[in-house]
Amino acid sequence: MSNVLFIWALIILFILQPDVAHEGAISGIQLFTHALLPYLLPYIILTQWLLKMPSKQGTSQWSRYIKAYVLGSFGGFPVGAVTVSEMKKNGEISAAESCLLVASCHAPGPMFIIGFVGNELFGSTTIGWKLLLAIHLANIVFFLLAMSLVGSRHQQPSVPVIPQQHKTSPLLRSIKDSSSVILLVATTVIFFSSLGNVLSHSISSIITVDMGVTKTLLLAVFEMTSGVQSATEHFADDAIYPMLIAAILSINGMSIHMQVMTIARSAGIRILPYVFARVWNTLLVPILFIWIY
Numbered sequence: 685m686s687n688v689l690f691i692w693a694l695i696i697l698f699i700l701q702p703d704v705a706h707e708g709a710i711s712g713i714q715l716f717t718h719a720l721l722p723y724l725l726p727y728i729i730l731t732q733w734l735l736k737m738p739s740k741q742g743t744s745q746w747s748r749y750i751k752a753y754v755l756g757s758f759g760g761f762p763v764g765a766v767t768v769s770e771m772k773k774n775g776e777i778s779a780a781e782s783c784l785l786v787a788s789c790h791a792p793g794p795m796f797i798i799g800f801v802g803n804e805l806f807g808s809t810t811i812g813w814k815l816l817l818a819i820h821l822a823n824i825v826f827f828l829l830a831m832s833l834v835g836s837r838h839q840q841p842s843v844p845v846i847p848q849q850h851k852t853s854p855l856l857r858s859i860k861d862s863s864s865v866i867l868l869v870a871t872t873v874i875f876f877s878s879l880g881n882v883l884s885h886s887i888s889s890i891i892t893v894d895m896g897v898t899k900t901l902l903l904a905v906f907e908m909t910s911g912v913q914s915a916t917e918h919f920a921d922d923a924i925y926p927m928l929i930a931a932i933l934s935i936n937g938m939s940i941h942m943q944v945m946t947i948a949r950s951a952g953i954r955i956l957p958y959v960f961a962r963v964w965n966t967l968l969v970p971i972l973f974i975w976i977y
Contacts, residue, residue: 695825697882708881712874715909720760721867723795727759728865732858735770748776749827752785757823761908761936762943766865769951783954786944787961788827791819792908792933801929805916811977817836817931818972822934822965830957868943875905876939880906900928908937926977930970935963 693787734755752771756764765786772782794816802812883906884899900918904911911932919925941962945955 694879694882694915697886698878699940700743701882701885704885705878708878709745709874711881712877712907715877715907716873718869719796719909720873721866723793724760724763724869725862725866727793728763728860728862729855731755731763731767732757732770732861735767735774735856736854736858737782749785752777753789753824753827756785756789756867757791757820758794760796761790762865762869762947763793764789764791765944765947769947769953770834772927772951772953773944779952779954782826782840783832783957784950786948786953786955787830787957788823790944790961791816791823791937797933801933805912805920805929806926811926814976815908815933815973818930818969818976819933819965821972822941822968825968826964828962845968865947867942868946872939872942873909875944876906876937877903904932904935904937906937907939908932911935911937927970930973931966934962934965934969 694875697945748771752768756767759767763872768777768782768785768789771777771785775786789968798809799820800811801815802809806812848930880899880903884902887902888898897918900911900914912929914930915928919928922928944958948955948958
């Protein structure tokens with residue numbers, strides 16, 4: 685019942701503020717078409733294509749982990765979830781391994797961090813590299829700790845890969861599978877950008893709070909890139925700005941979480957380790973970044 689009331693409340697807010705909702709949706713569309721699609725689509729297609737090629741039998745456990753991390757963590761969200769899900773479906777990793785890898789193979793793309801965040805926001809690609817290093821350090825440490833604590837106890841042999849006959853080529857199948865991922869990303873980015881915009885205007889009109897603070901906090905919760913842009917607009921001159929950017933990038937936002945959870949659940953992957961990893965990163969990445977910074 686509470687969910688129904690919440691949904692109706694949001695519907696009413698959208699009806700009462702069509703211009704604000706429209707502005708947020710337009711912002712989400714521009715964000716997706718200009719900042720996400722050009723980088724995300726080619727990488728997802730290539731990653732899917734590579735994963736659909738016949739894999740060598742008898743590869744070591746850690747070589748599979750490295751493969752998942754390299755392919756999944758350097759393509760931006762939600763390529764990690766796509767990569768790990770495909771590897772689980774192929775029988776390259778077990779169910780327990782896939783849970784930890786989805787949690788760990790999760791990082792913004794280097795082009796986004798170094799080019800957009802580092803060069804455009806901080807004015808230094810070196811700072812972008814340092815932030816990227818902090819994110820990957822947190823991910824790798826989480827994976828190693830999780831494997832040492834629970835991985836070996838719950839690990840099961842991978843399901844043998846059974847070759848399947850496909851009439852279409854791996855490239856065509858990768859393009860087909862990538863289209864559903866891109867549609868999911870576009871839908872969540874546009875929806876949560878619009879929702880964050882509507883809620884920030886509504887709260888600011890009811891409660892006497894700074895619009896910049898409200899908008900940044902809400903957008904950080906709902907849509908990461910919009911939150912980063914809002915933080916830059918309102919807090920670029922503050923001493924807390926570097927840590928704030930690192931925290932927003934670690935929180936990720938509901939848009940990215942919905943993408944990852946949808947992809948992971950479609951492959952039967954538990955998401956609890958992913959939740960723990962996001963809390964871990966939100967606490968650790970800002971500290972590591974300031975230490976390296």
